[in-house]
Each structure stands twice: as C-alpha cells, then as structure tokens.
Amino acid sequence: MRIPLMALAVVVLAAGPASAQSHDPFQSDFSANYDFVYHELDETSAAGAHFDLATTITRSVPFLVMLGEAGFNHFDSATVSSVMGGVRLRFPNASATVLPFAQVLLGLYHCCGVNDFAIQPGGGVDFKVSPNFRIRAQIDLRHVFDDFGDFNAVRASAGIVLPLNR
Numbered sequence: 001m002r003i004p005l006m007a008l009a010v011v012v013l014a015a016g017p018a019s020a021q022s023h024d025p026f027q028s029d030f031s032a033n034y035d036f037v038y039h040e041l042d043e044t045s046a047a048g049a050h051f052d053l054a055t056t057i058t059r060s061v062p063f064l065v066m067l068g069e070a071g072f073n074h075f076d077s078a079t080v081s082s083v084m085g086g087v088r089l090r091f092p093n094a095s096a097t098v099l100p101f102a103q104v105l106l107g108l109y110h111c112c113g114v115n116d117f118a119i120q121p122g123g124g125v126d127f128k129v130s131p132n133f134r135i136r137a138q139i140d141l142r143h144v145f146d147d148f149g150d151f152n153a154v155r156a157s158a159g160i161v162l163p164l165n166r
Helices: 002-014
Strands: 028-040 047-058 063-074 079-090 098-111 114-130 133-145 151-163
Touching: 028 063, 028 133, 047 079, 047 151, 063 098, 079 114, 098 133
Parallel strands: none
Antiparallel strands: 028 047, 028 151, 047 063, 063 079, 079 098, 098 114, 114 133, 133 151
C-alpha cells in the first residue's frame, strides 16, 4: 500500500503551482482505461482496467510527464495487479486534436501471492474531444522478471483523460 501512496505523492508534489498550469488544462491529468485486451502466458484477461495520474514537468517539446499507474486484470483462476511509475513524452502538434505519446513504466507486478519487478514500454494517442476531456487509445508491452522464467504481456486499452487543474 505504501508504493501507490508514494507514487501519488510524487505526482502531486511535482505538479507545481496552479498559476504555472493555467494555460494547459491537461498539465496534470487523470485517466481511466478499460483493458479490452490483456494477454499473458497464453491466457487473455476476462476483465481489467488501469488508472493513472500524470503531471507535465517540462514544457519544451516533447513535453516530459511523470506518472503513476495502478491496474488489475482478472483471469479465470487469478487476478493480476500492478503499481508502476515512470515517464511519458507528449508530442503536442499544431492541430492539437491528435496528441501522440510514448512512455516507460517500472514497478510491481503482483499475482498469486508473488511480487515481481516489471518494465512496461508503450504508447498511444489522445484525441481531443472537448476542452474538458480526451479519449485515449493505448498499447503497452509488459515484461515481467519472474524467478521461474520471465514473460511478456500485451495490453490494448481505451479510456478517458480528465484535466485535474481546470
């Protein structure tokens, strides 16, 4: 439980003063994502989601973002959970309606009473729907370092991104 609280604290502390964020409502944001595909070890999850808190820490292009993520995926015989943190590069463009990003997360993968270290590169696109929210399409490749044999997982998800400093 300490890891999610530490990740949240880092994101909140890095957010900076509200006056510096007023020109970008998505300077800090929250996303809720449905994992419509999460596949590992020849099984595909029946249900899953992940949530992240993110804050932009540099304003030069590409924007550097710090984020924390928590998620779960349920299989027939087990539930996988993860708590990760890392960085995202946002690539703003002139149209600002399609906003691509790439990210790398590191953290804890938990299943069946076992905790393992995982690294998760990925990326996606945010689609600006209105000034108040964006729709996200994302794909990630997770590598889990397990004592009995490392393995990979693929996740495809879609969700909503909401500004926190509006």
